[in-house]
Amino acid sequence: MVNQQQTNNSAQLENLTEALAAARNMQQDWLNYGLNFVHIYVEDVEGDWLETWGDDEISNPLFDAIKDFLVSDDDVAIKIRKYVGDRSLFDLAVDLEEGLRISRENEKISAVKDILASDIDIDDLELLDLANNFVDKCCRKNLETRIVEV
């Protein structure tokens, strides 16, 4: 038992030593080569790995709900579309989804408000109201979708 524990301990220490050595080496490679250090570690940096990153993943109901909401006839959606003008709704949906994933309610609303603020030039209170309404409607809608799916 004691021997087993010692073996585990030494394996854990070895893991840490190796991981830390890797971190140090990587920083040294950056120091020597700048950003080009990545080519030492990855052979096809400019390949299509980024384009195909999410191809094998299942759909994302929250993201789909946000996309559907933004193009819907809901008053809040109409208001957002009116304010954002030329900006791609898809890009906006990507940012909004990240905001909605924040678990604390006040931080979620604040993040959504910040995201909308980068595109919308209205007074702060109105913006907060819009963010509040959006969070309320989109989260509820997503919840309803999930219930229906179940």
Place this chain on the structure above:
Amino acid sequence: MEAKEIKDKLNLLIEQAAEIDPNLTTKLRDINRWIKHIKLGSLISKPIVVAFLLEVITDSKVWLAIKSLPSEEDKRLQFEQMTANERYWYGYLFPKWINATDTKFYIWKKKMMAGEFNQADSDIIKYIAQDVVHREGSFWRRYIADLSMATDLIVSNHQNKPLCIQVTSVSEEFHNTKYQKWQNSLQLWEIERGLFLSYNPQDNDFIHQLVNVALYNSDHLAEGKYMNFS
């Protein structure tokens, strides 16, 4: 390795972290999702994304290895054997990032897209780091520190007191606003000391001067002080 293996490594860490540190799992999942959407804008520099991912994977491995040590005493001993900068990063800032709700996360992509990591700036950071090492100081550089904590480099000198440094060109507009934002950001992350360094690219010797100021202040700047040097 092939670039597509990066995703496998990230997914493996997400699984491993689930048992050891669920907050790290959340962060790594956020990154996974964020990367998935990057492809929408083709302007992004793939080497930067690779560098960022390699770094996050490396740091997560170190963190999980620390968290897996059986006792607090073991952890303390291992931290003692690290350099001061490593101890500051893995013992203080990186766990803070893991456990914080980074509400600015969506801005990262924008920053990367906007070319905020342009080559000239990265070269200057690299030259500063090289000069720090040349003069027997030590440095630590992390994308997470840069993107979330307004810190280009962490520098230590003789007294092993890590100092967070932000470097900016004097020609930049809104210098004061930027300084204020920088200080707010450091305070938000409870970074106790910081140095905001402005340089004039016309000045031949500016790297050496910046490093003088950085090394000196690493040893001497008091706790709770944020210094603007231009």
